[in-house]
Amino acid sequence: MFYKTGKLRFECTGCGDCCRGNPAQYYIYASSRELGKIQRFLDISEAWFRRRYLVRLDTSSFGIRMMPAGHCSFLDGSGKCRIYSVRPVQCRTYPWWPEIVETRAGWRNEAKRCEGINQGVVVPLKKITAELKKSTED
Ligand code: SF4
Numbered sequence: 001m002f003y004k005t006g007k008l009r010f011e012c013t014g015c016g017d018c019c020r021g022n023p024a025q026y027y028i029y030a031s032s033r034e035l036g037k038i039q040r041f042l043d044i045s046e047a048w049f050r051r052r053y054l055v056r057l058d059t060s061s062f063g064i065r066m067m068p069a070g071h072c073s074f075l076d077g078s079g080k081c082r083i084y085s086v087r088p089v090q091c092r093t094y095p096w097w098p099e100i101v102e103t104r105a106g107w108r109n110e111a112k113r114c115e116g117i118n119q120g121v122v123v124p125l126k127k128i129t130a131e132l133k134k135s136t137e138d
């Protein structure tokens, strides 16, 4: 596993690019429990929450929709997350996802998207392992 080299450096600059993407290709994964938490945080009805913020993935599951302008529904005009305190695990654990850190190619490829990759100090392996575990739990 690439991340086990113990040499991965990362420091978030807050650029917000991980909250952006083509709506035809991307959505933000969130479990139904996480979506319920966000809905309660926003204090809106389930019907309105679904219509305004979600994309249907199959008959029973939803993801957070990317806007036509190419950013997450919850990214505000100043590049901040409007639901930061209840954002999904997927957002909390980025970039410590298996598909990014398990191979050198995955890490290098993600660095094209995230300017914090390969910046700052080396992140302790213990932290990466803990984040990876969280990222695969629901
Ligand atoms: S793309 Fe990377 S540097 Fe930019 S906000 Fe996301 S994690 Fe931070």
Ligand code: SF4
Binding pocket: 018, 019, 020, 028, 064, 072, 073, 074, 075, 076, 080, 081, 082, 083, 084, 087, 088, 091
């Ligand atoms: S929920 Fe917040 S942190 Fe996650 S992609 Fe959307 S704006 Fe970014």
